[in-house]
Amino acid sequence: MSNLSLNIAKFGGTSVANFGAMSNCANIVRANSATRVVVVSAAAGITNLLVELAHKALTKEQINATIKQIEAIEYAILNDLGNPAPVKAKLDELLSHARELAHHEEILHRPDLKDAILSLGERMSSLLFTEVLKGIGVKAENFDVRKVLRTDDTYGEAAPQLNEIRTLANELLRPEMADCVLVTQGFVGADAQGNTTTLGRGGSDFTAALLAEALDAQTCEIWTDVVGVYTTDPRITPAAKPLPELSFEEAAEMATFGAKVLHPATMEPALRQDIRVFVGSSKEPEKGGTWIARDCKEEPHYRAITRRKEQVMVTVKTPKMMHAQGFLQKVFTIIADHNLSVDLITTSEIAVAFTLDNPSNSVAERLNRETLAELKEICEVVIENDYDLVTVVGNNMNSAAGVSSRIFAAVKNFNLRMICYGANPHNMSFLVHAKDSTDVVKELHSELFE
Numbered sequence: 001m002s003n004l005s006l007n008i009a010k011f012g013g014t015s016v017a018n019f020g021a022m023s024n025c026a027n028i029v030r031a032n033s034a035t036r037v038v039v040v041s042a043a044a045g046i047t048n049l050l051v052e053l054a055h056k057a058l059t060k061e062q063i064n065a066t067i068k069q070i071e072a073i074e075y076a077i078l079n080d081l082g083n084p085a086p087v088k089a090k091l092d093e094l095l096s097h098a099r100e101l102a103h104h105e106e107i108l109h110r111p112d113l114k115d116a117i118l119s120l121g122e123r124m125s126s127l128l129f130t131e132v133l134k135g136i137g138v139k140a141e142n143f144d145v146r147k148v149l150r151t152d153d154t155y156g157e158a159a160p161q162l163n164e165i166r167t168l169a170n171e172l173l174r175p176e177m178a179d180c181v182l183v184t185q186g187f188v189g190a191d192a193q194g195n196t197t198t199l200g201r202g203g204s205d206f207t208a209a210l211l212a213e214a215l216d217a218q219t220c221e222i223w224t225d226v227v228g229v230y231t232t233d234p235r236i237t238p239a240a241k242p243l244p245e246l247s248f249e250e251a252a253e254m255a256t257f258g259a260k261v262l263h264p265a266t267m268e269p270a271l272r273q274d275i276r277v278f279v280g281s282s283k284e285p286e287k288g289g290t291w292i293a294r295d296c297k298e299e300p301h302y303r304a305i306t307r308r309k310e311q312v313m314v315t316v317k318t319p320k321m322m323h324a325q326g327f328l329q330k331v332f333t334i335i336a337d338h339n340l341s342v343d344l345i346t347t348s349e350i351a352v353a354f355t356l357d358n359p360s361n362s363v364a365e366r367l368n369r370e371t372l373a374e375l376k377e378i379c380e381v382v383i384e385n386d387y388d389l390v391t392v393v394g395n396n397m398n399s400a401a402g403v404s405s406r407i408f409a410a411v412k413n414f415n416l417r418m419i420c421y422g423a424n425p426h427n428m429s430f431l432v433h434a435k436d437s438t439d440v441v442k443e444l445h446s447e448l449f450e
């Protein structure tokens with residue numbers, strides 16, 4: 001079933017951080033009659049507080065203090081509503097659920113409880129944002145995304161089940177959106193048993209794209225705190241510039257290699273269904289933003305630079321590797337069995353080095369630990385921390401002359417530990433010491449874009 005014009009709008013944590021920010025978002029929704037589904041993240045800071053409750057061994061007093069911080073942020077929004085009374089009881093219910101889960105004696109060991117508590121940020125913000133919309137005269141309803149966003153049961157990084165999502169969204173969401181704007185939760189899902197799951201940090205963008213795909217939307221808007229996707233993270237250098245256009249491939253590379261403005265999986269549904277994705281600032285919508293689509297007017301060799309922090313370099317060595325057939329295969333079987341993806345690899349006759357993405361409290365961190373323990377059973381393993389991965393994203397990078405030499409010239413004063421170039425036309429990546437990465441990105445940016 002297709003629609004004349006359907007847009008899914010997603011508002012990130014900073015865009016729903018307080019009543020004023022939510023009001024800007026409400027105006028954006030009201031201005032576009034094609035927007036029938038709104039996906040919201042938790043108010044800025046809330047998910048981090050919930051992560052502390054879920055992952056850190058806190059005293060009772062520390063738990064209570066953290067809940068108080070959450071309550072203060074949510075209540076500040078509630079108290080600014082014209083008519084807070086109808087939602088106060090529902091908000092209090094969600095807060096007491098958070099309290100209960102935080103004090104649960106198994107919270108640190110049960111991934112299902114962790115996801116249940118993490119989901120509460122989005123459940124509270126969607127409740128409040130629905131009221132903000134109603135307050136400016138938009139007919140809106142809060143919709144529990146767990147009814148349609150079916151996932152597997154990999155808590156913390158659940159995989160969406162696309163066929164079920166399509167069926168459920170068309171059965172349960174589509175009929176309701178004809179009548180009003182539905183405000184739902186990003187980042188959250190439910191498995192076949194109805195247990196709450198989450199899609200991984202930053203997953204609300206992915207939710208929006210998944211719903212856009214399931215409902216055959218034409219566009220998906222990601223409203224955030226920057227006026228589009230930039231040549232690099234504007235927090236690294238003020239010289240970063242917003243990009244008017246990007247291809248799906250370029251955007252996917254940027255997201256995968258660290259551009260936090262988009263969740264890495266966001267482009268997958270967009271690419272499958274050819275959904276145009278817009279990224280813009282909810283504070284300054286009039287400034288426009290970046291359009292991400294299949295084809296771009298231009299395909300420059302250098303489009304952007306990204307950085308991904310918290311990388312680990314693993315070197316596996318075995319004297320037996322000399323002529324030892326099957327060693328590499330064993331190493332990569334162990335990695336594959338744990339579902340890890342390796343970005344950079346270098347090999348010599350007696351050693352293989354590769355990188356692992358290792359953000360703290362992530363599913364990857366746990367899998368990395370298990371993987372390394374297994375590798376240690378078959379070879380010597382050296383683990384080095386404190387690395388960042390820097391990537392230049394562009395087009396035809398592996399087939400044009402001089403593309404790599406310009407990059408190497410710009411970073412000649414830094415120690416590059418690993419380099420990956422040539423396998424993909426859209427990127428060139430290298431590992432640098434974390435202490436150098438800001439300067440590396442600045443030097444590269446200055447050479448390629450300024």
Ligand SMILES: Nc1ncnc2c1ncn2[C@@H]1O[C@H](COP(=O)(O)OP(=O)(O)O)[C@@H](O)[C@H]1O
Pocket residue numbers: 011012013014015041202223224225226228229230231232233234235258259260261262304
């Ligand atoms: N290439 C980039 N372009 C724009 N923003 C980027 C880029 N790389 C990283 N960022 C960071 O992403 C942030 C927005 O992402 P995020 O904090 O997750 O927003 P939201 O809360 O809206 O989801 C920006 O403030 C910016 O610092």
Ligand SMILES: N[C@@H](CC(=O)OP(=O)(O)O)C(=O)O
Pocket residue numbers: 011012013014041042047048121186187200201202203204205
């Ligand atoms: N609230 C979740 C999901 C999310 O996507 O948030 P944001 O849109 O603010 O990055 C997180 O912080 O991970």
